[in-house]
Amino acid sequence: MITCASAQVGVGTKAPRNAEVLFDGSRRMLDEKWIYWEGPRLAANPPIKWMIVKDPVDKGTVLNTNDPAGAGGKYGAADIITKKKCRDFRLHIEFLIPEPGGNSGVYLQNRYEIQVLDGDSTSHGMGAVINETESPYHAYNGIGKWNAYDIVFRAARFEGGKRTEKAMVTMYFNGKKVHRNQPVSQVWGGPNSGIDGGNDGGKGITDTPGGLKLQAEGHNVLYRNIWIRDLDLKEPKTDF
Numbered sequence: 001m002i003t004c005a006s007a008q009v010g011v012g013t014k015a016p017r018n019a020e021v022l023f024d025g026s027r028r029m030l031d032e033k034w035i036y037w038e039g040p041r042l043a044a045n046p047p048i049k050w051m052i053v054k055d056p057v058d059k060g061t062v063l064n065t066n067d068p069a070g071a072g073g074k075y076g077a078a079d080i081i082t083k084k085k086c087r088d089f090r091l092h093i094e095f096l097i098p099e100p101g102g103n104s105g106v107y108l109q110n111r112y113e114i115q116v117l118d119g120d121s122t123s124h125g126m127g128a129v130i131n132e133t134e135s136p137y138h139a140y141n142g143i144g145k146w147n148a149y150d151i152v153f154r155a156a157r158f159e160g161g162k163r164t165e166k167a168m169v170t171m172y173f174n175g176k177k178v179h180r181n182q183p184v185s186q187v188w189g190g191p192n193s194g195i196d197g198g199n200d201g202g203k204g205i206t207d208t209p210g211g212l213k214l215q216a217e218g219h220n221v222l223y224r225n226i227w228i229r230d231l232d233l234k235e236p237k238t239d240f
Helices: 027-033
Strands: 020-023 034-036 051-054 061-064 080-082 088-096 103-108 112-117 146-154 157-159 162-165 167-173 176-184 222-231
Touching: 020 027, 027 034, 088 103, 103 146, 112 146, 112 167, 146 222
Parallel strands: none
Antiparallel strands: 020 222, 034 080, 051 061, 061 222, 088 146, 088 222, 103 112, 146 167, 157 162, 167 176
């Protein structure tokens, strides 16, 4: 296991050799590495209905979250998740919102949401560790432009089945450090939002690794250049 993280961040950051590419723009990789999340509100059937579309800014193809089953903002109905399950990791992911109000979300371990929501600068808004930090909206590039989250995440720690250390995250948003060693206390949004969401109002975190999940909310939010690198963070520090 790797114990440190690269500091190279921002739109266009390429995966290092020791990282796993989770989405390269191809239908093949989408089908190979992702599945629908089988949560209580799942309404979609495989194969994944998210579309591969032309990149509106650069060459290549990208992923559109607008699954028919998620129409009307029915969260949890058509979210996709990696087959790979993770504990500590370094993540890079890029997104583009083409229309005002575009809404999705990046879920670390299918628990903790980093919000993707145009127009919202509250603790429920763009770039927030949802409901636990304010939105770093100043770092957002805006409609029609690519944005990048670069994240180091450390999973919660347990002894004897009880949580002894909260999950922790450090994040760069378009190359600007916006969260540093931020503890994450719970899962928000209930059982339809992710694993452990239905346990004790989201406070019943378990010691179960989870995949990277992307949210379908009936909007044309685009994703590209997604890669992850496993880490083994002994100390409760995620700063990089």
